Amino acid sequence: MIATPPARASGVPVDPATAPGIAVASELPDILPTVKLRVGVVGFVWRHPAIAIGSALLLAMLLIAVFAPWIGTVDPTALAPARRTREPSAAFWFGTDMLGRDVYSRVLYGTRVSLTVGFAVAILASLVGLAIGLVSGFIRWVDGFIMRVMDGLMSIPPILLAIALMALTRGSVGNVITAITIAEIPRVSRLVRSVVLSLREQPYVDAAVAAGTRTPMIILRHILPNTVAPMTVQATYVCASAMIIEAILSFIGAGTPPTIPSWGNIMAEGRALWQVKPYIVFFPAIFLSVTVLAINLLGDGLRDALDPRMVKRL
Amino acid sequence: MLAYIIRRILATVPVMAVVALFVFSLLYIAPGDPAAVIAGDQATPADVERIRQSLGLDRPFVIRFGEWVWQILHADLGTSIFTNLPVAAMIAQRIEPTLSLMAVTLVLAVSIAVPVGVVAAWKADTIIDRAIMAFAVLGFSVPVFVIGYLLAYVFALKLEWLPVQGYTPLSQGVWPWFKNLILPAVALGCVYVALIARTTRAAMLEVLQQDYIRTARAKGMGQTTIMFVHALKNAAVPIVTVIGIGIALLIGGAVVTETVFAIPGVGRLTVDAILRRDYPVIQGIVLLFSFVYVLINLLIDLLYTVLDPRIRY
Numbered sequence: 001m002i003a004t005p006p007a008r009a010s011g012v013p014v015d016p017a018t019a020p021g022i023a024v025a026s027e028l029p030d031i032l033p034t035v036k037l038r039v040g041v042v043g044f045v046w047r048h049p050a051i052a053i054g055s056a057l058l059l060a061m062l063l064i065a066v067f068a069p070w071i072g073t074v075d076p077t078a079l080a081p082a083r084r085t086r087e088p089s090a091a092f093w094f095g096t097d098m099l100g101r102d103v104y105s106r107v108l109y110g111t112r113v114s115l116t117v118g119f120a121v122a123i124l125a126s127l128v129g130l131a132i133g134l135v136s137g138f139i140r141w142v143d144g145f146i147m148r149v150m151d152g153l154m155s156i157p158p159i160l161l162a163i164a165l166m167a168l169t170r171g172s173v174g175n176v177i178t179a180i181t182i183a184e185i186p187r188v189s190r191l192v193r194s195v196v197l198s199l200r201e202q203p204y205v206d207a208a209v210a211a212g213t214r215t216p217m218i219i220l221r222h223i224l225p226n227t228v229a230p231m232t233v234q235a236t237y238v239c240a241s242a243m244i245i246e247a248i249l250s251f252i253g254a255g256t257p258p259t260i261p262s263w264g265n266i267m268a269e270g271r272a273l274w275q276v277k278p279y280i281v282f283f284p285a286i287f288l289s290v291t292v293l294a295i296n297l298l299g300d301g302l303r304d305a306l307d308p309r310m311v312k313r314l
Numbered sequence: 315m316l317a318y319i320i321r322r323i324l325a326t327v328p329v330m331a332v333v334a335l336f337v338f339s340l341l342y343i344a345p346g347d348p349a350a351v352i353a354g355d356q357a358t359p360a361d362v363e364r365i366r367q368s369l370g371l372d373r374p375f376v377i378r379f380g381e382w383v384w385q386i387l388h389a390d391l392g393t394s395i396f397t398n399l400p401v402a403a404m405i406a407q408r409i410e411p412t413l414s415l416m417a418v419t420l421v422l423a424v425s426i427a428v429p430v431g432v433v434a435a436w437k438a439d440t441i442i443d444r445a446i447m448a449f450a451v452l453g454f455s456v457p458v459f460v461i462g463y464l465l466a467y468v469f470a471l472k473l474e475w476l477p478v479q480g481y482t483p484l485s486q487g488v489w490p491w492f493k494n495l496i497l498p499a500v501a502l503g504c505v506y507v508a509l510i511a512r513t514t515r516a517a518m519l520e521v522l523q524q525d526y527i528r529t530a531r532a533k534g535m536g537q538t539t540i541m542f543v544h545a546l547k548n549a550a551v552p553i554v555t556v557i558g559i560g561i562a563l564l565i566g567g568a569v570v571t572e573t574v575f576a577i578p579g580v581g582r583l584t585v586d587a588i589l590r591r592d593y594p595v596i597q598g599i600v601l602l603f604s605f606v607y608v609l610i611n612l613l614i615d616l617l618y619t620v621l622d623p624r625i626r627y
Contacts, residue, residue: 152332155611156604159566160584164340164600167588244457248570251459254588267459271573275478278467285460293455300451 048305054298061291065111073105076261087279094283097266098273106261107283113173113262114243114291120177121242122235125184130231132185133192134219137200147193150186158183162245166254176255180242191234195227229306236299240292247288263288319616326612333604334386337597338379341392344593391598396590401598405580411481412579415502415571416564418495423503424510424557428546431514431553436541438519446511453508458567462501462574469497479576498575502567506560513556517549524548550621558614565603 045052064071079099088095094103136146153161158180165179199205199222208218249255250264251271258265263284270280357365366372385392391401434446470478476497482490521527522545530540572581580599587595 148328149332151329152336155329155333155608156336156600157562157565157607159569160600160603163569163584163588164337164596167591167593167596168340168344240455247457248459248566252569252573252585252588254585274463275471278463278471281463282467285457285463289456289460292457293452296451296455 048301050297050301051305052301054294054296054301057290057294058298061111061115061287061294064108065115068105068108068112071108073108074102076101076105076109077259078102087277095277095279097269097280098277099269101261103266103280103283106266107263107287109261110263110266110284111287111291113256113260114246114288116173117177117180117246118239118243118291118295121180121184122239124177124181125188125238125242126231126235128181129185129188130192130227132189133196133227134223136189136193137196137223138215138219143193146189150189153182154186154190158241159245159248162249163252163254166249171255171257173256173260176246176249179249180245183245184238184242188231188234188238191230192227195230196223199223199226233299233303233306236295236302240295240299243288243292243295315619318619322612322615326608329608330605333601333608334383335379337601337604338382340600341382341593341597342375342378386601391601392594394587394592394595396587396592396595401594404583404595405598405602408578408580408583410483410579411577412568412572412581414481414484414491415495415498415568415577415579416561418492419499419503419506419564420557420561422499423506426503427507427510428514428553429542430507431511432518432541432546434511434515435518435522436537438515443515447515450508450512453504456504457570458501458505459570459574461504462498462571465497465501466575481575481577481579494577498571498577501574502564502571505563505567509560509563510553510556514549514553517552518545521545521549548622551618554614554617554621558611561607561610565607 079101083096084098086096088103094107097103097106132146132150136143156164161183162179165182166175169175169179202222205218205222208222213221246255246262247264247267250262251268253268255264256262258269266284267281270277270284274281363372371378389402391405393399394401394404397404430446434443437443466478469476477494480494482494484491518541527540527545530544535544568579569581569584571577572579573585576582580603583595584599586592587599
């Protein structure tokens with residue numbers, strides 16, 4: 001049966017949904033939502049489970065760090081010799097350490113130190129590494145010199161480099177961040193340099209040069225946007241590595257001062273007693289491992305999502 | 315070939331120069347005045363100044379750096395502030411446990427990681443591959459001291475299969491030596507295994523795409539032969555490279571592992587030196603380990619030409 005044309009001519013409006021034989025989609029919006037939106041959050045999580053799990057865990061840790069004072073914690077530095085080395089119980093969820101301090105509170109407050117160090121190092125190392133990488137990639141005559149210096153720094157194992165720097169200064173969170181940042185910069189600047197060098201060969205950069213675009217504009221328009229994806233992935237790995245190095249430095253007594261509860265410090269203090277009271281070491285250890293795992297998952301997921309070509313590299 | 319080797323060896327000179335300059339600068343700006351320390355509490359400023367001159371501490375940075383390098387080239391790493399012993403002798407005394415730990419870890423890690431990586435590439439995108447890669451992410455994420463305590467708790471404290479802590483010199487028998495090193499080596503090796511396995515998988519996946527693999531399959535060769543003989547040989551360069559680069563993880567991790575397992579090695583020496591602010595010792599260790607690291611990677615670079623005859627520089 002052929003559909004009858006709408007009865008416009010009669011002047012009577014016809015409801016397309018009820019009019020016989022007429023199929024009109026009345027509900028179609030003017031503009032279709034983008035593909036991503038149509039797939040929705042569920043679709044994104046399904047395609048990138050690593051990003052979803054990683055960011056969910058990391059978000060949980062962030063919330064713990066921010067709300068540490070209000071989630072059942074007491075003063076993490078309050079001494080109570082009368083109730084030292086208590087096993088985990090309803091009163092002390094993670095037990096107490098050898099000075100009677102509440103391990104649960106200390107671990108939760110420790111989240112602040114770890115995340116601060118991790119994020120600060122990731123941001124600082126990225127910015128400085130970006131600057132060095134750009135200079136190295138664009139100004140050829142300093143490239144050789146800068147890269148020899150970076151090779152030299154990279155040939156010192158990062159943990160030893162951080163230890164050597166920390167030995168010079170007093171233990172403080174700021175100094176820990178500086179020391180780890182210096183240890184991480186060479187890797188970031190090498191990455192940026194390699195991205196810059198390969199981008200410079202791109203036809204559109206040649207075209208921009210031919211059109212007379214000035215170098216700062218080329219960097220801003222064509223180079224920088226393309227470094228964002230690899231830099232973001234690299235930043236997550238730097239963040240994870242920084243948190244591990246911070247814990248190691250604190251663990252061997254060259255990091256965050258003992259007055260500040262950090263996961264490395266709690267483990268360092270639990271070291272002497274760990275054979276009889278293993279929980280003092282294990283609770284911060286679990287938090288540290290989960291947080292680093294979350295960041296690594298996020299990094300792997302971002303790497304796969306942002307640049308499928310990078311998957312093969314490692 | 316000879317030209318390449320010479321060029322490659324010369325290329326390490328600027329790298330070592332940067333390391334030396336960095337380490338010397340640390341010593342130079344280290345807080346505390348060695349002259350004042352040696353002079354003692356009773357010394358007058360004139361005494362301190364005289365000692366400073368006799369030690370040559372009043373001379374310019376460049377000259378002191380030159381003399382320091384000259385000393386280093388004669389295997390003189392300076393003297394410990396704390397024990398007054400030569401740093402080189404202190405390190406030599408502690409080097410055996412550290413070398414043992416690193417050697418055992420290296421052998422153990424490589425012999426596990428490479429086959430595991432090959433299998434992951436072989437069974438790519440199956441549940442086996444996913445499981446192996448999930449373990450690799452875990453290996454990257456769980457810090458060495460966490461694995462160390464966990465292993466020691468389960469296998470030494472609860473099951474009592476292996477010693478909790480300590481070190482037995484190799485001279486007292488191979489088995490007692492090895493028994494003490496199993497847990498530390500496994501703990502230290504986890505990150506390393508993860509790194510090598512991941513790289514092996516990626517390198518193998520690349521190689522498996524090539525025509526000669528298809529030819530081998532067409533000829534009816536066994537999968538095992540194709541994987542472990544034909545493919546692995548051609549994937550060797552990136553794998554060997556990452557084994558060399560990963561030595562840095564072992565060196566850094568050894569400091570922590572030795573602390574967890576109470577192994578009296580160079581790592582413990584480092585930690586003690588930090589607590590005592592014994593700068594010459596810290597500097598000596600950093601310099602030595604960096605030198606070893608550069609040397610290993612130099613050897614690996616030279617190995618490329620053997621592994622892949624196509625590489626000609």
